[in-house]
Amino acid sequence: MSKFNWRSFLFWTLIAALLLYMTLPAIVVIMASFNPGEVLSFPPNGLSVRWYIKAVTYPDFQIAFKNGIIVAALASTLALVFGSAVALLVSRYYFTGRGLLETILSAPLIVPHFTTGFGFLLLGAHLGITQTYLIIVMAHVVLVLPFVTRAVYVSLQNIDPNLERAAANLGASPIKSLWRVTLPLMLPGMAGGWLVATILSFTEFSASLYVTASRTQTLPVAMYNYIREYTDPTIAAISALLIVITTLIMIVANRFLGLRKILAIESH
């Protein structure tokens, strides 16, 4: 038995404290969601699911949930198609303006979301589509595209170029070799990118506040409007549901796709 390692003990205590800081908000929300009264109290003086019932039956949230699903499904799927094309483009072709194009397409990571959202609102007003899903989907595709591109790009880098050369030597046309060789190997990266894009689109708030109208508002926008008017724990209940669902998705994604791979943290 080696002697007690103080350094290691202190390090892991620090890690535990930091993890507590990161998870405390989630814990508090889940506690608050079961609060029986309208006014929150710590520690809770009972358990109740009434706020969950209110959250899932509240018409604004039902509509917003449906809107969010439609927008996220369209935006992430379009971003998947476009992002895969962009990843193939930057990993396979050299052409004039490539650097500029890459900069523009990755700029939404740096450009503040409210700026992007406001820009699309003005653009939507110009085109007369402010009340539609179309303008929301356009803004979301732009915002989530860099994440899909990155995930697919990383998986493309791991493909042995000899496989495509072999396909070409055996007489496959470029399109056929893309379809039969490259695409199947890109699938894990595409799945990871699509998942990240879906979640980011569904939870996106700052830009959505600008591009959604009251009829097309997505869930985070509806939640924000609720917080401004009411203080009861309905928001805690819906937040708790979102936290639990997200955590489950993360656990499943980690099991089947590997979060470290999706997020491009590779260990040697």
Add this chain to the structure above:
Amino acid sequence: MQNRVVFLLFLLPALLVAFFFVSALTEIFQYSFREFIPGSLDVGGFTWANFARINRPIYFFAILDTFWLAFLTALFALLLSYPLAYALVRTEREWLRTLLIILAITPLFTGEIVRTYAWTLLLGTEGMINTILKGIGLIDTPIALMYTRVGVVIALVQFAMPVMIILLATAISHVNSDYEKAASNLGASPGQVFWRVTVPLTMPGIIAGFIVICAWTMSAFATPQLIGGGKILMISNVVYLTGFSALNFPFAATMSVVALVSAFVVLALMKLMTARIENKIAIH
């Protein structure tokens, strides 16, 4: 010939997305130079007046505050994320790695509103932090955390940490642990190994993390809006206020341009610094 078709097939989607994004940004630039007509969503002719208005203290301080909060958030996020990223990469226990990655990364995917709402429950005068501190007798009167800069930074740092951890973990995983072992075998203390080997080798990740979090925090909206409650104004809050309360779209556009330019200036400055620091490391 077919190669050319495939190339165009890949190029078109990229051009389409770039076109819409550039169009949206162009709209903002265009509006930022237009005259505001009170009571109307239509805008007047060309004017510099919107940019002159930035000089007013309320807007000027909102810009300064945005920079200051972004800087503080990036700094604390860096200090708090490094140990977590290090533990994530270097632990040999698989269950611990899984636990760390799930707990550290999930907050990124729950969205701005859920996380901000959670912090309002923690930070209020009747909130959990004050209740606990009072309960154990550490304080008599609640500490003001809501509507303060401290409260906003506490929440912003927690939002920033998942991204910081991802970037730092990537950098740390690229450091061959043999270097650390070699330094240790040569008699360096664990502290020396960390400061003289690990930190310099992960400097690119540290700088990248700092830059990304600065830019990311500059675009924060829900947190200063709900936790700052109008007492802490960032550029994002000014844009929202002038855009949707006063319906002054031209000035909201002007502040958006300021935010956009600020983000890119910070990025450029830090890139310059990065180049200098990396040169220094190379010389050592």
